[in-house]
Amino acid sequence: MRSRKAELHRRVNGDLTVRFTAEGLTSYAGLELMRSFLRKVHFSNRLRRHLKAGDPGADYSSVDLVRVFVAMLIVGARRLSHVRHLGQDPVIQRFVELRSLPSDRTLSRWLSRCKASVRSALLAFMMELIGDSLRPLKLRRLTIDIDGTVLSTGLQVERAFRGYNPHHRKVPSYYPITAYLAQTGHVLSVRNRSGNVHDGKASMDFFRDLFREIRAIEPKAILEVRLDGAFFRREILAWLEKRAEYAIRVPFYEWVDLKGVIALRERWKPVAPGIDGFFTTVSLKPWKRTLKVAIFRKRVFHVSRKNFQLDLFDPSNGYWEYSAVTTNKEIGLSALWDFMGGRGTHEKVLGQLKSGYAFDAIPTMDYAANSTWQVLSVLAHNLVTSFQIATSTPRLQRSRKRTALFLLRSIHTLRYEFLNKAGIVQRPAGRPTLTLANNPVIRGIFTRFIDKLAHAA
Numbered sequence: 001m002r003s004r005k006a007e008l009h010r011r012v013n014g015d016l017t018v019r020f021t022a023e024g025l026t027s028y029a030g031l032e033l034m035r036s037f038l039r040k041v042h043f044s045n046r047l048r049r050h051l052k053a054g055d056p057g058a059d060y061s062s063v064d065l066v067r068v069f070v071a072m073l074i075v076g077a078r079r080l081s082h083v084r085h086l087g088q089d090p091v092i093q094r095f096v097e098l099r100s101l102p103s104d105r106t107l108s109r110w111l112s113r114c115k116a117s118v119r120s121a122l123l124a125f126m127m128e129l130i131g132d133s134l135r136p137l138k139l140r141r142l143t144i145d146i147d148g149t150v151l152s153t154g155l156q157v158e159r160a161f162r163g164y165n166p167h168h169r170k171v172p173s174y175y176p177i178t179a180y181l182a183q184t185g186h187v188l189s190v191r192n193r194s195g196n197v198h199d200g201k202a203s204m205d206f207f208r209d210l211f212r213e214i215r216a217i218e219p220k221a222i223l224e225v226r227l228d229g230a231f232f233r234r235e236i237l238a239w240l241e242k243r244a245e246y247a248i249r250v251p252f253y254e255w256v257d258l259k260g261v262i263a264l265r266e267r268w269k270p271v272a273p274g275i276d277g278f279f280t281t282v283s284l285k286p287w288k289r290t291l292k293v294a295i296f297r298k299r300v301f302h303v304s305r306k307n308f309q310l311d312l313f314d315p316s317n318g319y320w321e322y323s324a325v326t327t328n329k330e331i332g333l334s335a336l337w338d339f340m341g342g343r344g345t346h347e348k349v350l351g352q353l354k355s356g357y358a359f360d361a362i363p364t365m366d367y368a369a370n371s372t373w374q375v376l377s378v379l380a381h382n383l384v385t386s387f388q389i390a391t392s393t394p395r396l397q398r399s400r401k402r403t404a405l406f407l408l409r410s411i412h413t414l415r416y417e418f419l420n421k422a423g424i425v426q427r428p429a430g431r432p433t434l435t436l437a438n439n440p441v442i443r444g445i446f447t448r449f450i451d452k453l454a455h456a457a
Helices: 031-040 043-050 062-075 082-084 090-096 104-113 118-137 204-217 233-243 256-265 333-341 342-357 367-390 411-419 438-457
Strands: 139-147 175-182 187-191 222-227 244-247 269-272 275-284 289-300 319-327 423-426 433-437
Touching: 031 043, 031 062, 031 090, 031 411, 031 438, 043 062, 043 118, 062 082, 062 090, 062 104, 062 411, 082 104, 090 423, 104 367, 118 187, 118 204, 118 367, 139 204, 139 342, 175 204, 175 275, 175 342, 187 204, 187 367, 204 233, 204 342, 233 244, 233 289, 244 333, 256 275, 256 289, 256 319, 269 333, 275 319, 275 333, 289 333, 319 333, 342 367, 342 411, 367 411, 411 438
Parallel strands: 139 222, 222 244
Antiparallel strands: 139 175, 175 187, 244 319, 269 275, 275 289, 289 319, 423 433
């Protein structure tokens, strides 16, 4: 039924009078659903067990403070001082299970006391929670993307150095490395590093710890690893050979001589629209080994910074962008092209971590504190991801790109849809009740989540 134009407008006379009250008003009504989920997974008890050996807490326990950090990151805080804006919110108080929230100075001091052993305990706890989402899926293969990302810092931040920042080479930075599980959307692990640390040169300990943690929750699954050219190193290839199926970008180094191989190639096989390729073997004399390599070319119609344009091709017919991948997987060219294409999802998740969970924020000058902040940012992301999986987010069809099996919404979307909604907490007849505006869409979202959480294991 169409409405008349006169019925669409509402007359507004003057400005509203602003009044402040502490009568149970909240700006984060949806966080109550996340609290119910944390209670379902026994969040506090399990975290307390992991931190038992070295809890750096004082007046506030570490479990209390971790819940405060998770609440802050989920609702969109980017600075420690933003905790001041949350103190009187009743849903925030219920989420963190505290009457009074700690100050930003308390949060900063706790972060600085979190040494490597505390971060390891947090990561082990996080992997345990990921296992809860992973085991019911009974996946035969797990696809892991590993990559580093640059975080610009201030000039006086501890252990921040100039290095691999492609856009601001003179800016000191951190260069944390992350591992991403493609099938579920979780970030498996993160380790902070100085900005002058190269991915390949300083990643073996990260690989060993990561594989040990994964095998603890999935001992029989076949592991697939996708890596960029920074990890094209002899020790990494040798270590992965007996432990996982891998696909690694091959840089066009002169000593690898891929350009010579391409120049001699006459016949290319179609791989995808505009993409050709072929398999070859490359003998690497410095490494004393031979690799199976797939070489791809993509036709573009502009001068490209990627790789090179061979003289024997006429630029008037277009330019070529070349890429190469070494693998021990027994799959064809087309499947390998799609498989490597799935790495792009990891880049999107890193972008969401930075823009949505303050992963790129540098809260203090202390290296240990900043490294712990990164772990907590990843923990918040994983909790939101597990929440979506547990509440039966739509399943997607499997693809050769090994992307997520679920339709996962970004944290920005979730904040708009239900997390950052206004409400009021009251106690009619002594029963705590959260009241929201009677919007049909919001009512449908909350009702669906409440029903799913009630039936969740």
